[in-house]
Amino acid sequence: MSTLLIDAKELHTYYGASHILRGINFRVARGETIGLMGRNGMGKSTLLKSLMGLVKPRAGSIDIAGQPMAGRAPYEIARLGIAYVPEGRGIFGNLSVTENLKMAARAGTRGQRDWTYERVLETFPRLQERLSHGGQQLSGGEQQMLTIGRALMTNPDVLILDEATEGLAPLIARDIWRICGLIRESGISSVIVDKNWKHVTQITDRNVILVKGEVVFEGSSPELHARPELLQQYLGV
Numbered sequence: 001m002s003t004l005l006i007d008a009k010e011l012h013t014y015y016g017a018s019h020i021l022r023g024i025n026f027r028v029a030r031g032e033t034i035g036l037m038g039r040n041g042m043g044k045s046t047l048l049k050s051l052m053g054l055v056k057p058r059a060g061s062i063d064i065a066g067q068p069m070a071g072r073a074p075y076e077i078a079r080l081g082i083a084y085v086p087e088g089r090g091i092f093g094n095l096s097v098t099e100n101l102k103m104a105a106r107a108g109t110r111g112q113r114d115w116t117y118e119r120v121l122e123t124f125p126r127l128q129e130r131l132s133h134g135g136q137q138l139s140g141g142e143q144q145m146l147t148i149g150r151a152l153m154t155n156p157d158v159l160i161l162d163e164a165t166e167g168l169a170p171l172i173a174r175d176i177w178r179i180c181g182l183i184r185e186s187g188i189s190s191v192i193v194d195k196n197w198k199h200v201t202q203i204t205d206r207n208v209i210l211v212k213g214e215v216v217f218e219g220s221s222p223e224l225h226a227r228p229e230l231l232q233q234y235l236g237v
Contacts, residue, residue: 001083002164003030003084004049004063004079005139005158005189011060012227013043013213020046021057022213023062028158032192035221037235044147044193047210048162052075052084065157081157087146087166087193093136097127100135100150110157114140114186115152123179124149138199141172152188164194177203196233201225209234 001185006028010168020043028034036044049055051062059126062070072206078084092100101120107113121128124145138146144165151159164180165173177199182188184203194200201207201221209217209230217230224230 004028005025005030005065007061007063008051009046009061011047011050011057011062011105013046013055013057015046015055017116020213021050022214024210026051028189028191030157030190031187031193032206033184033204035197035204035207036191036193036210037088037200037207038198039234039236042210044163044210046213048084048086048160048191048193051077052082052160057129064230078154083151083154083159085144085147085151085159085161085164087163089143091135091138091143091150093134096132096134097138097146098131100146101153102125104150104153106154109157112155115155117153119125120152123152123182125142125173131216139172140176141168144172144179145179148176156188157188158191161191162190163193165196165199166194173199189230197224198232 004027008026011021025045032221038044046055053072056071060070061068064077066081069077094200101117105117126142127145127149130142135143135146158175164177180192181203192200201224204221206220207224208215211234216234
């Protein structure tokens with residue numbers, strides 16, 4: 001396997017007495033796009049938050065770019081090239097579009113500056129028209145574009161995208177999927193959570209399905225398409 005950027009083993013994460021993640025193994029290789037699937041409440045967001053240091057696992061290991069990082073602070077994990085677009089977006093509503101983007105600008109872990117301010121605006125022309133708008137003045141779709149653009153300004157090795165198109169109008173969602181494809185083509189690894197498995201599997205190399213905090217399927221998009229019974233049983237489609 002090519003270089004592992006994320007390698008989590010036997011993760012057990014709790015919220016109080018509730019055992020959410022139950023011995024999950026999860027890895028992301030350089031240049032790989034992964035779909036993380038499952039019904040609501042199955043542990044997807046908890047896994048992402050565990051990887052990012054927002055929730056501390058009680059057991060297991062997380063290596064980021066070869067360094068043990070389980071339980072470390074989110075900013076330390078971000079510095080190793082992991083960018084996180086959370087559910088709910090998390091933009092700074094009192095800052096303009098320009099300020100939201102430029103405050104995140106930095107070189108990547110290998111000194112790369114592939115994603116500049118100009119390139120982000122070329123990728124998100126809708127933001128180009130709203131540079132002076134405050135974050136709170138943007139529509140939900142524009143906020144999602146801004147959050148993805150801000151993450152790209154860090155020139156990450158891995159982009160984690162939680163609920164990529166939830167609540168967005170179909171035309172905006174289509175634009176987000178286009179952008180996800182561009183990110184893949186640029187060589188950045190991605191982990192994408194979204195309920196629309198058809199769109200997810202069009203751009204992913206590998207897919208992981210969680211049920212009650214455990215991995216019940218891991219395989220390529222063609223392998224998943226060939227097993228419609230899994231889609232019915234675990235995703236309800």
